[in-house]
Amino acid sequence: MSSLFPALVSGSTARRPALRFGDRSLTYAELAASAGALAARLEGRERIAVWATPSLETAVGVVAALLARVPAVPLNPKSGASELGHIVSDSAPSLVLAGEGDDLPSPVRELERLDVVTHPAGEVVARYPSEPDDPAAPALVVYTSGTTGPPKGAVVPRRAIASTLDALADAWRWTGDDVLVHGLPLFHVHGLVLGVLGPLRRGGAVRHLGRFSAEGVTRELNAGATMLFGVPTMYHRLAEALEGDAELAKALGRARLLVSGSAALPVHDHERITAATGRPVVERYGMTETLMNTSVRVDGPARPGTVGVPLPGVGLRLVEEDGSTLASYDADGTPTGSYDAGGNPTGAYDGESVGEIQVRGPNLFTEYLNRPDATAAAFTADGWFRTGDMAVRDADGCVRIVGRKATDLIKSGGYKIGAGEIENALLEHPAVREAAVTGEPDDDLGERIVAWVVTGDAPAPGLDRELADHVAGRLAPHKRPRSVRFLSALPRNDMGKILKRALPDALADSRPRTGPSDVSHD
Ligand code: MCA
Ligand code: AMP
Numbered sequence: 001m002s003s004l005f006p007a008l009v010s011g012s013t014a015r016r017p018a019l020r021f022g023d024r025s026l027t028y029a030e031l032a033a034s035a036g037a038l039a040a041r042l043e044g045r046e047r048i049a050v051w052a053t054p055s056l057e058t059a060v061g062v063v064a065a066l067l068a069r070v071p072a073v074p075l076n077p078k079s080g081a082s083e084l085g086h087i088v089s090d091s092a093p094s095l096v097l098a099g100e101g102d103d104l105p106s107p108v109r110e111l112e113r114l115d116v117v118t119h120p121a122g123e124v125v126a127r128y129p130s131e132p133d134d135p136a137a138p139a140l141v142v143y144t145s146g147t148t149g150p151p152k153g154a155v156v157p158r159r160a161i162a163s164t165l166d167a168l169a170d171a172w173r174w175t176g177d178d179v180l181v182h183g184l185p186l187f188h189v190h191g192l193v194l195g196v197l198g199p200l201r202r203g204g205a206v207r208h209l210g211r212f213s214a215e216g217v218t219r220e221l222n223a224g225a226t227m228l229f230g231v232p233t234m235y236h237r238l239a240e241a242l243e244g245d246a247e248l249a250k251a252l253g254r255a256r257l258l259v260s261g262s263a264a265l266p267v268h269d270h271e272r273i274t275a276a277t278g279r280p281v282v283e284r285y286g287m288t289e290t291l292m293n294t295s296v297r298v299d300g301p302a303r304p305g306t307v308g309v310p311l312p313g314v315g316l317r318l319v320e321e322d323g324s325t326l327a328s329y330d331a332d333g334t335p336t337g338s339y340d341a342g343g344n345p346t347g348a349y350d351g352e353s354v355g356e357i358q359v360r361g362p363n364l365f366t367e368y369l370n371r372p373d374a375t376a377a378a379f380t381a382d383g384w385f386r387t388g389d390m391a392v393r394d395a396d397g398c399v400r401i402v403g404r405k406a407t408d409l410i411k412s413g414g415y416k417i418g419a420g421e422i423e424n425a426l427l428e429h430p431a432v433r434e435a436a437v438t439g440e441p442d443d444d445l446g447e448r449i450v451a452w453v454v455t456g457d458a459p460a461p462g463l464d465r466e467l468a469d470h471v472a473g474r475l476a477p478h479k480r481p482r483s484v485r486f487l488s489a490l491p492r493n494d495m496g497k498i499l500k501r502a503l504p505d506a507l508a509d510s511r512p513r514t515g516p517s518d519v520s521h522d
Pocket of ligand 1: 078184185188189197212222224231233234261262263285287288291402412413414415416420472473477478480495
């Protein structure tokens with residue numbers, strides 16, 4: 001496999017802008033000097049962590065690790081002690097890369113630390129290993145939530161990054177002339193792989209907003225940015241802002257490409273944006289374990305409400321509970337028919353039946369770190385990855401996601417959050433006797449986390465806020481419940497299993513004693 005970043009070694013791109021965070025930026029020559037010098041210091045490490053603030057240092061640190069062929073584990077700097085403790089002990093990095101002045105909490109503080117420094121081009125001769133690359137070698141370990149237990153580390157190989165970014169380049173006509181703007185976090189696939197490594201693989205530029213805002217988007221699109229990436233919550237906020245902001249409408253109208261992913265973009269928000277700006281929003285569908293699977297293509301029709309067609313190289317099929325294939329695609333992405341569980345053709349797909357999306361291809365992860373049980377359970381006997389996402393294939397061949405198999409996985413603001421990890425955190429609070437967590441529809445976040453709690457004594461005033469802070473502090477702020485509802489008992493079946501669907505009725509029964517309380521969002 002050739003280099004992940006040809007533009008770093010090509011003389012012709014040396015003076016082109018590569019990265020910009022606020023008023024700090026690096027050209028390709030400066031990035032090569034900075035990441036090359038750092039890579040030379042990382043060589044031979046088994047695995048390292050990166051304190052993944054939205055900064056130049058995170059981008060340089062991850063590129064350096066990739067150049068040195070040392071797998072990198074991005075850490076969410078807002079994670080709490082419990083979450084960081086799990087990730088550090090599970091991934092066992094021998095060193096953490098951070099920015100000068102970053103205040104690292106325990107247990108990250110106890111790791112050997114190396115501060116990322118940036119160098120002007122020419123000051124340091126870039127030096128990094130040049131031996132042949134192994135496409136299956138791990139590049140990143142990205143932690144992702146499951147329904148129960150702590151997050152699992154998805155091991156993403158180098159070939160997955162190269163193949164997914166090249167497939168997106170094909171679908172989006174993404175080139176080195178594109179300038180990307182976004183405000184995504186850098187500890188997940190969307191912001192880091194697509195949002196930073198994507199432009200660098202093309203020889204183009206990324207301008208990171210630090211934090212997402214409509215003003216930042218307007219400013220950068222007016223100053224030459226050509227593409228915007230965001231989660232549906234960001235597009236929802238843009239759609240709301242567009243109502244009174246003609247400047248934003250003009251700026252979005254100038255963009256070559258607006259891309260949404262990480263969760264379903266409501267058709268209503270898509271249509272509001274197109275009506276105000278004349279631009280469609282391109283939706284793509286991916287997962288930490290698979291990187292990108294499908295996308296609406298820029299050379300095809302806009303298809304609001306669908307995630308388009310399989311990307312080049314990605315095998316995709318819709319599978320029924322009994323293992324028969326409802327619908328599949330040829331290697332070149334052409335829709336084909338259905339097959340029974342033995343693989344024999346059974347005729348045409350009806351265009352309506354719902355099946356689980358299963359995928360295979362070079363874009364897939366190789367394993368969950370230290371979790372052979374979970375890795376084995378994630379694949380079918382014939383080697384397809386079970387996404388857990390349920391979909392239909394429209395008459396024109398586009399994939400339309402209609403739901404998820406596991407109701408205990410919540411997508412809030414584009415973050416995947418397991419109900420089980422929040423329930424466990426709540427149960428560690430002394431006032432909580434029983435806890436159940438669900439997702440409820442939310443116009444802004446897609447889904448909001450709701451905690452249903454039984455306390456020993458009558459809930460003290462302010463306990464709802466205290467429980468939200470408790471979860472935010474142990475796990476991460478985006479995992480905090482947005483509503484806490486107190487009940488006298490959780491509804492259970494004869495086996496003692498919590499009946500989550502019966503929770504609203506149980507609340508009505510409990511109402512004389514307690515009421516629902518929303519935890520405000522500041
Ligand atoms: C609030 N805050 C708190 C508390 N309450 N902090 C501590 N304790 C509390 N109790 C703070 C937060 O830390 C944050 O601080 C601020 O208040 C607001 O937090 P939050 O409500 O979470 O922010 P938001 O404005 O609602 O966030 C919306 C968002 C965010 C910007 C859209 O959800 C986001 O960045 N989403 C992106 C998720 C993403 O990239 N997913 C990709 C996964 P401060 O003000 O300092 O920030 S990869 C994936 O899904 C696959 C591969 C794919 O297909 O892409
Ligand atoms: P994560 O585990 O955080 O990588 O999230 C992956 C999940 O996000 C997928 O399994 C889907 O449920 C969801 N997802 C990502 N992109 C889309 C999309 N465009 N439409 C609907 N769901 C999506």
